[in-house]
Amino acid sequence: MIRLVPRTExxxxxxxISPVAAILATVIAGALIFTFxxxxxxxxxxxxxxSPLSRIDRITDLVVKACPLIIIxxxxxxxxxxxxxxxxxxGQYIIGALAAGWLALSFPDTTSPLLLPAMMAxxxxxxxxxxAIAALCKTIFNANEILVTLMLSxxxxxxxxxxxxxxxxxxxxxxxPLTPMYPDAGLITRMxxxxxxxxxxxxxxxLIAFALAPLAWWLLHRTLPGFQVRVMGSSPRAGRFAGFxxxxxxxxxxxxxxxxxxxxxxxxxxANIGQLQPNVSFGYGFTAIIVAFLARLNPIGVIFAxxxxxxxxxxxxxxxIALGIPKVVTGLFKGILLFFLLAGATLQHYRITWRGLHxxxxxxxxxS
Amino acid sequence: MTLLSAENxxxxxxxxxxxxxxxxxxxxxxxxxxxxxxxxxKSTFVKMLYGVLQPxxxxxxxxxxxxxxxxxxxxxxxxxxxxxxxxxxxxxLTVAENIALAMDDESRLSGLRHRIREASDHxxxxxxxxxxxxxxxxxxxQRVEILRCLLQxxxxxxxxxxxxxxxxxxxxxxxxxxxxLADDGCAIxxxxxxxxxxxxxAGKATILRGGENVGEVIPRESSTRDMAEIMVGNAxxxxxxxxxxxxxxxxxxxxxxxxxxxPAASAFATPLRDIRLEVRPGEILGIAGxxxxxxxxLAEALSGEWLAPDAEMIxxxxxxxxxxxxxxxxxxxxxxxxxxxxxxxxVPDMTMVENxxxxxxxxxxxxxxxxxxxxxxxxxxxEATDAIIRAADVRTPHSNPMANQLSGGxxxxxxxxxxxxxxxxxxxxxxxxxxVDVGAATAIRRALLKLAEDGCAxxxxxQDLEEIFGLATRIAALNNGRLTESHPATDLTAEDIGLMMxxxxxxxxxx
Numbered sequence: 087m088i089r090l091v092p093r094t095e096x097x098x099x100x101x102x103i104s105p106v107a108a109i110l111a112t113v114i115a116g117a118l119i120f121t122f123x124x125x126x127x128x129x130x131x132x133x134x135x136x137s138p139l140s141r142i143d144r145i146t147d148l149v150v151k152a153c154p155l156i157i158i159x160x161x162x163x164x165x166x167x168x169x170x171x172x173x174x175x176x177g178q179y180i181i182g183a184l185a186a187g188w189l190a191l192s193f194p195d196t197t198s199p200l201l202l203p204a205m206m207a208x209x210x211x212x213x214x215x216x217x218a219i220a221a222l223c224k225t226i227f228n229a230n231e232i233l234v235t236l237m238l239s240x241x242x243x244x245x246x247x248x249x250x251x252x253x254x255x256x257x258x259x260x261x262x263p264l265t266p267m268y269p270d271a272g273l274i275t276r277m278x279x280x281x282x283x284x285x286x287x288x289x290x291x292x293l294i295a296f297a298l299a300p301l302a303w304w305l306l307h308r309t310l311p312g313f314q315v316r317v318m319g320s321s322p323r324a325g326r327f328a329g330f331x332x333x334x335x336x337x338x339x340x341x342x343x344x345x346x347x348x349x350x351x352x353x354x355x356x357a358n359i360g361q362l363q364p365n366v367s368f369g370y371g372f373t374a375i376i377v378a379f380l381a382r383l384n385p386i387g388v389i390f391a392x393x394x395x396x397x398x399x400x401x402x403x404x405x406x407i408a409l410g411i412p413k414v415v416t417g418l419f420k421g422i423l424l425f426f427l428l429a430g431a432t433l434q435h436y437r438i439t440w441r442g443l444h445x446x447x448x449x450x451x452x453x454s
Numbered sequence: 455m456t457l458l459s460a461e462n463x464x465x466x467x468x469x470x471x472x473x474x475x476x477x478x479x480x481x482x483x484x485x486x487x488x489x490x491x492x493x494x495x496k497s498t499f500v501k502m503l504y505g506v507l508q509p510x511x512x513x514x515x516x517x518x519x520x521x522x523x524x525x526x527x528x529x530x531x532x533x534x535x536x537x538x539x540x541x542x543x544x545x546x547l548t549v550a551e552n553i554a555l556a557m558d559d560e561s562r563l564s565g566l567r568h569r570i571r572e573a574s575d576h577x578x579x580x581x582x583x584x585x586x587x588x589x590x591x592x593x594x595x596q597r598v599e600i601l602r603c604l605l606q607x608x609x610x611x612x613x614x615x616x617x618x619x620x621x622x623x624x625x626x627x628x629x630x631x632x633x634x635l636a637d638d639g640c641a642i643x644x645x646x647x648x649x650x651x652x653x654x655x656a657g658k659a660t661i662l663r664g665g666e667n668v669g670e671v672i673p674r675e676s677s678t679r680d681m682a683e684i685m686v687g688n689a690x691x692x693x694x695x696x697x698x699x700x701x702x703x704x705x706x707x708x709x710x711x712x713x714x715x716x717p718a719a720s721a722f723a724t725p726l727r728d729i730r731l732e733v734r735p736g737e738i739l740g741i742a743g744x745x746x747x748x749x750x751x752l753a754e755a756l757s758g759e760w761l762a763p764d765a766e767m768i769x770x771x772x773x774x775x776x777x778x779x780x781x782x783x784x785x786x787x788x789x790x791x792x793x794x795x796x797x798x799x800x801v802p803d804m805t806m807v808e809n810x811x812x813x814x815x816x817x818x819x820x821x822x823x824x825x826x827x828x829x830x831x832x833x834x835x836x837e838a839t840d841a842i843i844r845a846a847d848v849r850t851p852h853s854n855p856m857a858n859q860l861s862g863g864x865x866x867x868x869x870x871x872x873x874x875x876x877x878x879x880x881x882x883x884x885x886x887x888x889x890v891d892v893g894a895a896t897a898i899r900r901a902l903l904k905l906a907e908d909g910c911a912x913x914x915x916x917q918d919l920e921e922i923f924g925l926a927t928r929i930a931a932l933n934n935g936r937l938t939e940s941h942p943a944t945d946l947t948a949e950d951i952g953l954m955m956x957x958x959x960x961x962x963x964x965x
Binding site: 312329 | 779792804811813827
């Protein structure tokens with residue numbers, strides 16, 4: 087049987103080697119798979135790793151793609167640090183986008199600069215409220231939050247679907263399930279790069295993502311609530327001994343992550359779509375789970391993990407378009423990349439031992 | 455002929471030398487004690503003997519043959535058996551099923567049950583092979599572990615701190631069994647730090663200190679004091695048994711528990727029934743009892759982790775605090791030290807500074823408004839942590855290590871120091887020296903005496919009778935969720951308390 091045994095000391099050098107080794111391993115494994123399937127491996131790898139970084143507009147695309155992932159993952163970091171498993175950020179994202187869209191569509195003629203902040207606020211609240219359902223089920227009935235949050239994601243998607251096809255549909259949309267466009271005051275505008283001007287789809291929303299990361303770090307490491315989250319996740323018993331409440335922590339992290347997911351939904355729609363449609367996410371809520379873990383649940387790490395995952399996504403799209411590689415294969419390749427990255431991170435803290443099957447569970451760690 | 459000898463056994467972990475050229479030998483049919491403080495290298499040594507670890511240097515000679523013991527399975531084949539301090543039994547399975555799981559050779563259950571009956575009759579280890587282990591007391595579970603070893607006809611039986619979980623009476627019964635085993639020719643390697651047990655039981659004792667064999671003694675020809683000195687390396691400060699307070703001229707009680715009831719939280723928890731106690735400033739109330747008789751439940755109720763149904767059930771300084779949580783109780787000067795160091799008193803993967811902040815966060819707030827209180831963060835406790843580390847003489851590998859990087863004794867010194875630094879008026883201390891080396895234990899006990907002298911009312915929950923006797927002014931016992939009345943320590947003998955702990959009523963105990 088294979089077991090993971092915690093390392094007594096971890097080498098800082100390994101922290102540097104690990105991601106490099108993971109990418110190398112991915113390149114090798116990917117090359118084998120692409121060759122085996124009859125594609126030009128070198129070209130495929132170029133489209134995955136080089137092409138997304140080859141031009142300034144592709145880099146900005148990367149940042150735009152990473153923006154919702156970063157915002158959602160920042161909230162998830164708090165949940166996972168507290169050992170609360172919110173995997174329904176997708177639903178909270180959709181409800182946030184929906185609430186903000188409803189507000190924008192309620193004032194089709196407004197030019198007020200207050201519309202955007204109001205949309206952000208309502209998206210935060212709506213996302214948090216959606217997560218609050220799971221929080222209450224957990225704290226009152228001890229319902230498993232993994233199931234509740236996941237199932238509510240599908241409910242949220244259907245709510246969006248029903249409203250976009252029904253009450254919110256634009257009568258001028260020729261029967262397409264689309265709402266009218268938001269008023270201009272409800273759109274996040276494109277952001278020029280100093281000295282370069284407008285590049286790709288780069289918009290002001292990315293600033294929110296980059297500003298939130300240090301803020302989340304501060305909250306987690308420089309405030310009492312952040313400390314509570316870390317303690318409750320690491321040793322709930324010590325947390326109760328300190329006088330912290332498990333229920334309040336559960337509710338707090340779920341509201342925070344739900345709110346941020348809702349905000350991400352609002353930013354994405356206002357910056358990139360401009361109207362509601364049945365599908366406003368692209369699995370961001372689920373992909374962000376990977377981002378949070380890839381970042382080792384570190385808010386600053388979330389920025390880098392978000393960009394890396396965005397690169398894998400865009401690289402996959404590139405490879406599909408340029409070489410006609412099927413979507414499942416690019417998905418497989420992304421999976422391999424994440425597998426090696428997470429394995430490297432795990433092996434940084436654990437070593438593998440092989441051992442026979444022993445009954446001796448107390449002493450299992452040392453008997454081999 | 456020597457059964458087993460170890461020659462120049464050396465084992466290092468990184469730069470730490472756990473065993474340094476240890477020489478050791480054991481004769482068949484002898485009871486041989488392995489004595490040493492926590493961290494002296496006892497466990498490392500026996501783990502190598504049992505094949506769990508491999509020595510870096512040196513060799514083992516078993517019945518005249520030099521060999522490497524590569525696995526516990528091989529050790530068992532040679533005839534080496536070990537009873538660990540923590541049992542590895544499945545509560546839901548019966549005694550026979552548990553034993554069957556541990557037998558290396560496949561044996562049929564029906565035959566095994568017969569053999570268990572025979573062996574338990576032969577050795578006087580009364581046990582019914584068909585009872586689920588979950589229903590057995592700790593002493594009975596230990597018997598299962600011993601039986602499991604005996605069924606393999608060992609030539610050498612290793613016992614790791616076997617009496618740490620037993621009542622005094624149960625210990626005596628265990629000693630009988632061990633003596634009979636030895637008479638039968640089985641060698642017993644008995645690991646302990648309890649000197650009086652070794653005096654009573656062992657024919658020979660090997661003492662380890664800092665990974666080295668620092669002496670072999672014949673306990674009968676030595677004294678506990680001599681052995682302790684070899685073990686610790688310098689003269690031990692024996693804590694004198696304290697004189698009882700004279701209640702007439704001591705201050706009125708500052709802390710009281712009035713008829714506290716707590717239903718069992720789970721099938722494995724003990725309900726508390728009508729707990730009543732009072733402590734005066736300067737007094738140490740010792741609560742004796744074997745773990746699992748409601749100690750944890752009581753400690754949680756006193757710390758505020760569990761809130762009493764009625765506020766009046768717990769009184770501090772005339773105020774009813776039964777409904778107040780841990781933070782409010784700390785603010786009023788009530789500090790607790792839980793039994794479990796890692797994961798309860800401290801967060802294992804957090805630093806010392808963060809662990810200071812854990813119980814003192816409210817004292818680092820810059821103001822009293824809600825917002826200001828939220829802006830406290832661990833680094834503010836850096837100076838306080840340094841002060842605790844200095845005052846409590848905590849040895850740290852570097853300036854701010856994680857709690858799990860400290861040895862048990864050092865972590866406990868830190869936790870005690872954290873409690874002392876708040877100058878509490880009432881302190882509830884659980885098993886303060888459990889698994890702690892003699893040096894740290896002495897420091898901790900001395901700190902408790904000093905704290906009482908300074909006027910703190912102390913409740914000491916401990917299953918170590920020596921400790922209760924050494925420190926407490928009054929003694930009560932907790933048995934199955936009930937607390938006996940307390941008596942002045944000077945009026946009680948160890949036997950009285952043993953009986954009170956074992957559930958015999960006080961009248962009988964004192965008869």
